[in-house]
Amino acid sequence: MSLISVRDLSVTLGHSRILHDINLTLDPGEIVTLVGPNGSGKSTLVRAVIGAVQSTRGQIIRRPGLRIGYVPQKLHIDPTLPLTVMRFLNLPKRVSTVRAEQALAQAGVEAVARRQMADLSGGQLQRVLLARALLDEPELLILDEATQGLDQPGSAAFYQQIETVRSELGCGVLMVSHELHVVMAASDRVICLNGHVCCEGAPEHVASAPAYRALFGTGTQGALALYRHQHDHAHDDECEHDHAHEAAE
Amino acid sequence: MSFLDDFLVRTVLASVGVALAAAPLGCFVVWRRMAYFSDATAHAAILGVAIALAFDLSIFAGVLAVSLAMALSVSSLTGRGQAVDTVLGVAAHSALALGLVAASLLTDNRFDLTTYLFGDVLAVSKGELGWIWGGAVLVSLLLLWRWNALLLSTLNPDLAHASGVDPRREQMILTLALAVTVAVAIKVIGALLIGAMLIIPAATARPLARTPESMMVIAALFGVAAAIGGFSLSFELDTQTGPTIVSVAAILFAAVSVTALIGRRVKR
DSSP states (O other): OOSEEEEEEEEEETTEEEEEEEEEEEOTTOEEEEEOOTTSSHHHHHHHHHTSSOOSEEEEEEOTTOOEEEEOSOOOOOTTOOOBHHHHHTSSSOOOHHHHHHHHHHTTOOSOTTSBGGGSOHHHHHHHHHHHHHTTOOSEEEEESTTTTOOHHHHHHHHHHHHHHHHHHOOEEEEEOSOHHHHHHHOSEEEEESSSEEEEEOHHHHHHSHHHHHTTOOSHHHHHHHHHTOSSOSOGGGOOSOHHHHHHO | OHHHHSHHHHHHHHHHHHHHHHHHHHHHHHHTTOHHHHHHHHHHHHHHHHHHHHTTOOHHHHHHHHHHHHHHHHHHHTTSSSOHHHHHHHHHHHHHHHHHHHHHHOOSTTOOHHHHHHOOGGGOOHHHHHHHHHHHHHHHHHHHHHHHHHHHHHHOHHHHHHTTOOHHHHHHHHHHHHHHHHHHHHHHHOTTTHHHHHHHHHHHHGGGOSSHHHHHHHHHHHHHHHHHHHHHHHHHHTOOHHHHHHHHHHHHHHHHHHHHHHHHHHHO
16 A cells, blocks of 8 residues: 555645645655755645645545654754754654664764754754654655755765665655755656646656756746656646746746 | 731742743743744733723633733734734734723723732732632643643644644644733733743743753743842832842843853853
8 A cells, every 4th residue: 555645636825726636646665756846836745745734625645554754844943942962852752762872873873962953064953853753663754855955965965865764664755855866866756746746757767858957947848848748647638727827937 | 828828928929930830931932932922912911901800800811811812813913914023013012002091991090000010919819829820830731731742843843743743733822821821920020021021031041951841940940039039129129029020030141141151251
């Protein structure tokens, strides 16, 4: 059974329709990456999956009892809040020191348990967030642009860590990323989002398409190319909105 | 009960009760940057007092109801086209002004305004002491019960959602705790200075704490010290108790901040 399956999901926030007719499934052990231009609804989709955003239509079916580990885009620690790494890992459930150390090691960061969260470097903080997500031995790991603010080698190392974790835990991974080169190398499947699922497939498949070059372009050409390159999606002909307009946004 | 018949004992107990309720809540007010929010809620209390007196209700009930209504309407108004501090600025000052107008409409001498603006802890009755400690215990239990969930929601709402914690619910619990604290503190410290008892002890504790829990405990200690110290000093100097308590809290804050600053310089 799939870890999650999203069926005909639509999300409207305020007056703007962020996502519509989203269908996707994620299987155990699979790394799926969401790509797409700014404002294409990547984060909204991820937040809908963790329950932070209400869907307007459609449903998200989680495998019963599914354990999810979530790594947010960025964690801002208010300077007025004193918080050690160890205390952070104990939120909201208490964990043993041994387990916490284990998770930190698994996330590739050690000897920080007693440090203040606010004193960590960007890379260390992301790994501590990863460690917290791993505490529960998640069956599904969700990362929302977890490498924001890391330099190229830093984010490459981080994605490598994700692959290692995946092979150790056998968990599914759903992540959002802007960094196509790294993503293409580390994903089993790439889903291109622009309010709806524009295209999806193996990284090579997406990368070889003209769409890949145009993925973050704003020209009409790019958006249309994304459609032409489709082999495996059904709604081309019934798509009711104006792509040229959307691409120009 | 002869012990509680002594107004000095009642005064100390009332101040300490308020300090204990305010300290943990004050930490959240500081962490979540709700200082202005707590002021708005506290200022609304004056309106609550006026309404309670006009309709012969209990002061606690009136203050609690109006503070709660204020806190809830501010929570729901924010994020709809107005910046949070603008909404709060409108709400805080309007509530205070409305309260003052309502107070002056009550022409008979039932309403001594300064009592509710600055507190009159010397006049706390046995019954009121019961309310104060009841409220303080309620707030402490609420925060203790939700502590981890509150902390996680404060840190990051999405992380909270992913762990099955609803941050909006936690926000409601804080709002409720704040309204209760305002209701129990108004007689002791006054509507204008409740915010000070929330924020100053927590801010004083910050440089000395390494975890949220230690910050909360240290804040409570500073709050109690300010309450007892301020009370004794006001007795000695024959000054108003509420403002004296806040002044002692401010002196403690200055002392700790300067010490921490020097300590950091020396380390370098």
